[in-house]
Amino acid sequence: MAGTFPSEFAMMLSVPRLAFIPLLWLTGQALAAITVSEPWSQALPPGSPAIAAYFTVHNDGTEDDVLTGVASPVAGEAGMHQSSGADGMMKMQAIASAVVPAAGSLVFQPMGYHAMLMSITPGTELQPGSHFPLTLHFKHAGDITVQVQVLQDAPAHDHGN
Ligand SMILES: [Cu+2]
Numbered sequence: 001m002a003g004t005f006p007s008e009f010a011m012m013l014s015v016p017r018l019a020f021i022p023l024l025w026l027t028g029q030a031l032a033a034i035t036v037s038e039p040w041s042q043a044l045p046p047g048s049p050a051i052a053a054y055f056t057v058h059n060d061g062t063e064d065d066v067l068t069g070v071a072s073p074v075a076g077e078a079g080m081h082q083s084s085g086a087d088g089m090m091k092m093q094a095i096a097s098a099v100v101p102a103a104g105s106l107v108f109q110p111m112g113y114h115a116m117l118m119s120i121t122p123g124t125e126l127q128p129g130s131h132f133p134l135t136l137h138f139k140h141a142g143d144i145t146v147q148v149q150v151l152q153d154a155p156a157h158d159h160g161n
Pocket residue numbers: 052081082092114115116
């Protein structure tokens with residue numbers, strides 16, 4: 001019997017591989033194409049009427065997706081803004097949607113795109129270490145809810161150092 005073990009073992013490995021590779025590929029396309037990483041917000045004094053939230057959306061799929069809106073239970077109003085420094089003055093402009101390119105990412109960060117949360121519910125904790133839910137609406141991926149971490153300072157982006 002010992003002599004048959006290696007070939008049986010090889011079959012056990014090869015059969016699941018053949019069976020599961022197409023399945024993983026399909027579910028990967030349908031369920032895991034869009035992920036949201038590092039959601040954060042700048043700490044603000046209690047009673048602040050509006051806050052901005054930042055995050056990175058990754059698209060591992062083969063088709064573009066579109067971020068069409070944001071919402072949070074701590075905000076009466078929520079939208080997406082783009083900051084720009086035209087004419088030496090910081091301006092914010094509302095945007096209706098933002099594309100998450102296939103095999104790419106969409107970055108919301110200070111001085112760029114941000115989720116703008118207004119009419120903040122009184123008593124909402126916005127001190128470092130607290131967090132609040134933020135739901136992102138995608139055209140194809142549907143709703144994805146993340147926990148936005150409130151930080152004193154922007155997270156460092158020194159990957160690979
Ligand atoms: Cu804004």
